[in-house]
Amino acid sequence: MHKLRDTPGDIEEDLRSELEDIAGNSRVYVLGLGNTDRADDGAGVLVAQALKKRFPSFSYSEHDGVEGTVLDISEKKEDAIIIFVDAADLRASPGKIKLVRKADIKDTEITTHRVAVALMASILERAGKRSAVLCIQPGRIEFQGKVTKPVMDSIDLTTRVLTAIMKNANS
């Protein structure tokens, strides 16, 4: 687990540094997870949607079909990393961002609703691809609630950082 500093101003720099480190010279794909009907739970999808405008072939979300997207990327003949972006309960204040590498992704089961990130990360690994999860702490997940200010700030920050990373990696 890689902890980002809490000091305002450093977070963006730290996140960028972390992501550059794990991305290396690979193509960078983003897959946003979550449910936009449930306020902050949709953070990952909102990041992916923002990135899709600039990187339509490299940014996907729940709305594109998670498993199919992972399957397609796993079959590409290129060095690639997928960054899953998802709301996660980090037991931290809303908007807190944490980067979790493949080795630290909890080996959880699959539900009837979607295949677990751990399985998708394992499939990617078997195909020679790497993955990581960028987690954002939600503050509110009520049905049809609004995204909270701290989480919206983190969505914007994450989008800025990933835009810079993807611009370098995917051009």
Next chain:
Amino acid sequence: MRELNVEALARVEGDGGITVTIDGKNVKSVTLDVHEGPRLIEQLVKGMTPADDLNVIPRICAICTLSHRYSAIRGLEKALGIKPPEKAQVTRELMMLGENVESNSLHTFLLALPDFLGYPSAIAMLNDYGDDVKRALRLKKFGNHVMAVTSGRIVHGENPVIGGFGKYPGRKALEEIKLKAHELVPDAVRAVELFASIDYPTYPEADMLFMSVNAPKNQFGFAGESIIISNGKEVDVEDYKKLTNERIVSHSFAKRSLYQEKPFTVGANARLINMGKRLDGQATDLLKEHYNERWLKNPLMNNLAQAIEMLWSLEHLPDAADKVMSLDDPPIEKPTRENGSGTGAVEAPRGTLYHHYEIKNGLIDSADIITPTAQNLDDIERHMKLTAERMLADGKKDDEVRLGLEMVARAYDPCISCATHLVTLKRI
């Protein structure tokens, strides 16, 4: 007294668990405790227009989203005096085939199969069954694609509406569906082979009663106007309350259903038992080859039934796509009345799903939604109790009993999406 807990299923959306209370060597009770929120939706939609209702009710479930939408549409169209155009009907058939492939592929390969192959999860299966895990993802992706083409998007598509479709799928998309469905048939055959090769435990076996819709024109399908009961009876869907008799139990927020005071089962096994003779293609050949009297007693056979049904759906998709292509796009049919009532019954992947509506002055006056899992809960508990009793009598260890109970629960493909504690054993 002691407790054993099974680790959580991920992505919790609802809360449930199983509690087995054991007094010495006797199983005192087995309860499936479900804490679901969706029933509130029946109150939430009161006073809404039927169109607004359709925006809300698919949110009950992200995987049965089209089943909920379709069942609601059928009930609302009856209430509003609408006869949907033929093209709408065949396009709805197409979307249900997609949902069936999407859901059955996930459940068979990734949820159920690890239990029978001795792996804790699909992740652990990757080394030995990596190709099968990828088969599941291919099939799920395709099922999602069919759902998106017909409903507008993968989850909670808004395109199927009361009286028809906002936009009908185009020829190019339908031709692609035909081609891909044909390509994926071997993957479904593999699923059948896998589940037919399993030596299913006998622990849960007991006589069962099965219910499913009676698809029209003596064909196999996922919607109908009457319900077939495996005891030979048939009941109009408007009399659904005679079948479901919902009641409340203290240990669960989910209502329960009994038919003539007895539990019953809905799902793919019920559909194949009641309508299996109507299948065609390889699906009928494989059903004949693998069907036996254990299907009538063992809920674990639902896994094999889902695999065969998924194969039928893939084989049937090209015909359904052809039918859609052969018809001109009709306008959306409008309501002919503002007051009325109607019941829709469709076969969600995990069983019969009812939506009943009363409409007054064009607004929803009352709604009643009965999900497959709510109907299955009593039978799940019955078969789990038998399993616990017999496994303990056989001297099985707690972990083995726990797995046996989970296998029974999972075989029903219940929509206790992502329960945190599936099984708790309490010893007195």
